[in-house]
Amino acid sequence: MQFQVADVKSKTDFTILGELPKKNIDTGLGLERVAFIKQGVQNMYEIDQVRPVLDRAAELAKKTYGANHEDDVLLRVIADHVRSGLMLIADGVTPSNEGRGYILRRLLRRVTRSMRQLGVEGPSFAELFPVSRDAMKAAYPAVEQDFDFISRAAYAEEKTFLRTLASGSQTLDTAVTEAKKAGSAVSGETAFLLHDTFGFPVELTLEVAEEAGVSVDAEVFATLMQEQRDRAKADAKAKKGQRADLSVYKELRGLGETLFTGYDELTHESRVLGIVVDGAPAREAHEGQVAELVLAETSLWAESGGQDADQGLILGDGFEAEVLDVQKPVQGLIVHTVRVLVGTIAVDSRAETQVDADYRRGATQAHSGTHLVHAALRDVLGPNAHQTGSYNKAGYLRLDFAHTDALSTETKSEIEEISNLAIRSDYEVVTREMGLEEAKALGAMALFGEKYGDRVRVVDIGGAWSRELCAGTHVSSSSEVGMISLVSESSVGSTNRRIESLVGIEAFRNFAAERTIVQQLTSGLKVPRTELITKVQDLGAQLKQAEKKIAALEAEKLGQRIPELLAGVEQLGGSRVLLASLGAVASADDVRTMALQLREKLGSDPAVVVLAGDAAGKPVVIAATNPAARENGVKAGALAKLGAQVLGGGGGGKDDLAQGGGTDSAKIGDALAEIRRTLGA
Numbered sequence: 001m002q003f004q005v006a007d008v009k010s011k012t013d014f015t016i017l018g019e020l021p022k023k024n025i026d027t028g029l030g031l032e033r034v035a036f037i038k039q040g041v042q043n044m045y046e047i048d049q050v051r052p053v054l055d056r057a058a059e060l061a062k063k064t065y066g067a068n069h070e071d072d073v074l075l076r077v078i079a080d081h082v083r084s085g086l087m088l089i090a091d092g093v094t095p096s097n098e099g100r101g102y103i104l105r106r107l108l109r110r111v112t113r114s115m116r117q118l119g120v121e122g123p124s125f126a127e128l129f130p131v132s133r134d135a136m137k138a139a140y141p142a143v144e145q146d147f148d149f150i151s152r153a154a155y156a157e158e159k160t161f162l163r164t165l166a167s168g169s170q171t172l173d174t175a176v177t178e179a180k181k182a183g184s185a186v187s188g189e190t191a192f193l194l195h196d197t198f199g200f201p202v203e204l205t206l207e208v209a210e211e212a213g214v215s216v217d218a219e220v221f222a223t224l225m226q227e228q229r230d231r232a233k234a235d236a237k238a239k240k241g242q243r244a245d246l247s248v249y250k251e252l253r254g255l256g257e258t259l260f261t262g263y264d265e266l267t268h269e270s271r272v273l274g275i276v277v278d279g280a281p282a283r284e285a286h287e288g289q290v291a292e293l294v295l296a297e298t299s300l301w302a303e304s305g306g307q308d309a310d311q312g313l314i315l316g317d318g319f320e321a322e323v324l325d326v327q328k329p330v331q332g333l334i335v336h337t338v339r340v341l342v343g344t345i346a347v348d349s350r351a352e353t354q355v356d357a358d359y360r361r362g363a364t365q366a367h368s369g370t371h372l373v374h375a376a377l378r379d380v381l382g383p384n385a386h387q388t389g390s391y392n393k394a395g396y397l398r399l400d401f402a403h404t405d406a407l408s409t410e411t412k413s414e415i416e417e418i419s420n421l422a423i424r425s426d427y428e429v430v431t432r433e434m435g436l437e438e439a440k441a442l443g444a445m446a447l448f449g450e451k452y453g454d455r456v457r458v459v460d461i462g463g464a465w466s467r468e469l470c471a472g473t474h475v476s477s478s479s480e481v482g483m484i485s486l487v488s489e490s491s492v493g494s495t496n497r498r499i500e501s502l503v504g505i506e507a508f509r510n511f512a513a514e515r516t517i518v519q520q521l522t523s524g525l526k527v528p529r530t531e532l533i534t535k536v537q538d539l540g541a542q543l544k545q546a547e548k549k550i551a552a553l554e555a556e557k558l559g560q561r562i563p564e565l566l567a568g569v570e571q572l573g574g575s576r577v578l579l580a581s582l583g584a585v586a587s588a589d590d591v592r593t594m595a596l597q598l599r600e601k602l603g604s605d606p607a608v609v610v611l612a613g614d615a616a617g618k619p620v621v622i623a624a625t626n627p628a629a630r631e632n633g634v635k636a637g638a639l640a641k642l643g644a645q646v647l648g649g650g651g652g653g654k655d656d657l658a659q660g661g662g663t664d665s666a667k668i669g670d671a672l673a674e675i676r677r678t679l680g681a
Contacts, residue, residue, distance in 0.1 A: 001026060045076040049135045054079035056131045061118035074114040078128070081107045081114075086132045089150040090143045094348050095157045095255075108157050109204065116165065125158045126151070153348065156271050156296050160256025167257060167332065168198030172208055179214040188220025195221075196228070197331055201254055248276055249329040252294045258334035262299040262310070262473065263431075266355040270295040272316075272347055276335070285338075285345045290324070293336045293345065299353045301360075302326040302334045306390035307367050307472040311356040319343030360473065362394025365504040367472045368429060369419070369481045370397045371459065373501060375466040376418035377401055380411060386445070388496055395506030403497045407489050415499075419484045427462030427478040434458060444469050483507040554586050558594050566601060572679040575606040575629045579672045585613035588620040588659065595624040596657070606632050610639055610675050612668045619647045619665040623658050623675075630655050639675055646671035 002023050008014040032044035039047055045054060057078045058065045065075055088104045095105040108125075115124045129151055137144040175190045186209050194200035202221060209216045229247055252274040261268045275282045276292040285291035293314065300323060303309040309326035314336060321338035329335055336353075338345075345351070370392050377385045381403060389400035407415070436456050440446070444458045445468045452469060459470045461478055475481060485507035488500045502510045518529060527535045561582075569578045578598055585591055591613045598609045606628040612621045621643035623636040636658040644651035644660025647667050651660020662671075 050079045052135045053082050053132045061120050078111050078114050081111045082128045082132045089153050109161050125154050163257040168194050168200040176212045185215040185217045188217035191221040192224040253330050253333040257332035259297040268299040268353050270297045270351050272349045272351050287340050289340050300326045302328045305472045308393035311359040313354045316349045316351045319345050359394045364473045364475050365481045366392035366397045368474045369503040371466045372419045372422045376415045398500050400498050416486045423478050423481045429474050430460040432458045575608050577608045579610050581668050582613040587615050591622045595622045599624045614665040619662045621660045643671040646674050
């Protein structure tokens with residue numbers, strides 16, 4: 001060091017004030033450099049605490065150290081960063097998105113990327129970290145004592161990041177190649193897509209691009225990020241506390257894709273990667289709180305593909321949480337909404353997911369049952385009756401399908417029978433993963449509204465009898481569905497119908513309940529079951545006849561009141577006006593019929609009839625006018641509306657006849673009085 005400087009703007013842009021009074025030399029002779037001098041090696045990466053990791057990485061990559069400069073740089077990065085990661089975790093640092101945890105995360109991710117650049121696609125930490133431990137334990141015994149914790153943290157981070165790399169690398173590599181060919185930068189839109197969809201940290205995108213000799217349009221990326229934050233804030237405000245600010249989940253998605261293990265197991269040992277409480281990141285969730293947990297892996301199904309979320313528990317050291325919901329707020333991230341029943345859950349805690357086996361069994365029955373009903377629909381109605389939506393949970397399925405007309409009773413019975421015959425046939429249910437194009441070539445159905453990647457899951461029931469793209473959970477044979485009972489069929493639009501069905505034990509319980517009803521009816525009506533329908537039809541016909549007789553008697557009774565009512569006619573505003581309350585009536589039709597009869601009786605001079613009554617507890621008012629009254633400007637619609645407003649309701653109609661209603665029959669007198677005042681004005 002020779003000069004005193006000022007106004008330093010960069011390594012080459014500064015002002016020299018003069019020479020230092022005491023000059024010195026900074027040799028940079030730290031401990032590692034002393035070691036490589038003493039050990040007779042070429043650099044600090046070849047000393048006894050680092051070289052073993054370098055050699056193991058070279059062995060895994062099938063590379064020879066010293067043969068290629070670019071490979072040597074990567075091997076040195078790996079060796080240094082593995083040791084740094086080992087020591088940081090031993091000091092209590094864990095991977096995270098902030099502070100020193102973020103530094104650790106970037107170190108570990110760079111190791112993973114460097115190994116991939118050397119040709120090692122799979123996990124390598126389980127090979128590298130034990131080597132670093134053995135090299136460091138003599139000087140730092142803690143790395144051996146705490147290695148169980150160190151290895152779990154490191155291996156989990158590698159596992160999640162490998163999933164992130166696998167999902168986004170192809171997109172990034174294509175973008176970098178195109179940018180190099182065009183002599184341009186990787187677009188900010190691509191950087192944002194990688195961050196938003198695949199959880200790729202922008203720092204990684206910048207690093208990869210820099211290694212390839214291209215830049216990234218960071219300004220556009222920053223603009224898109226800000227727009228997303230603004231949208232998230234606006235959405236959060238609009239939803240008033242509902243899950244809305246997706247930026248929290250996007251950051252958690254950066255930890256990697258959540259692995260679903262529930263196809264093969266109902267319990268799984270995992271680790272808490274993140275906690276969200278009241279929409280904000282948290283380090284802990286305490287007893288009694290409702291929180292959202294993000295785990296590295298989970299056996300709990302998140303609601304998607306028409307299948308409802310699993311029920312179950314999440315257990316760990318000293319805590320127990322009830323699972324209230326499981327969702328995917330952003331692509332690739334599974335979030336568990338839980339109520340903490342016991343203890344405290346902390347980030348990085350061990351966590352075991354436990355699926356409610358009975359609920360999962362019911363859900364798989366329902367989902368496989370949906371496929372059976374769909375196949376039966378297409379068999380009966382033709383290939384155009386394709387599924388347009390679905391929802392299923394334990395014991396229940398709902399299937400929307402393209403069709404215009406209501407299904408007849410016979411058609412519904414046929415669909416139900418075909419579905420249950422498929423259950424009886426005990427078809428094997430086979431799930432396979434394959435390329436999307438291969439699946440389509442096999443005839444697998446892609447369903448409306450679903451998004452598919454390059455790799456898809458195909459579910460076969462009875463081979464090609466039912467072959468659909470589906471990520472949900474299913475039974476292993478159709479007989480496990482148990483039973484399907486169609487309970488309703490309805491319209492959900494001009495070109496869509498909906499079938500609802502009970503499945504499995506719920507279908508049986510429904511049949512058992514109906515059997516009990518039939519037994520009670522046959523016992524009460526004292527007829528055998530085979531004659532029950534005829535007996536009920538006869539009773540229905542008798543009831544209708546009785547109702548007609550009662551209605552005729554009521555009309556006759558009202559007709560007998562005509563002379564009495566006509567005696568109450570008064571002269572108001574140039575018209576003969578009859579205002580009266582009929583009291584309790586069978587229906588509004590009786591009031592209307594009476595008003596028309598009375599209007600006829602009043603003749604051709606200007607006449608107005610307004611009648612009110614109480615029909616089953618609801619007040620009704622009917623207004624009728626003759627042509628002469630209408631010529632004088634009296635309109636039935638206005639009168640009915642006025643009366644209805646007093647009654648607490650609404651009404652209106654034509655100038656000659658109108659009806660109103662309300663909620664308070666006690667105000668019928670007030671309504672008629674208000675109409676009288678209006679007509680007399």
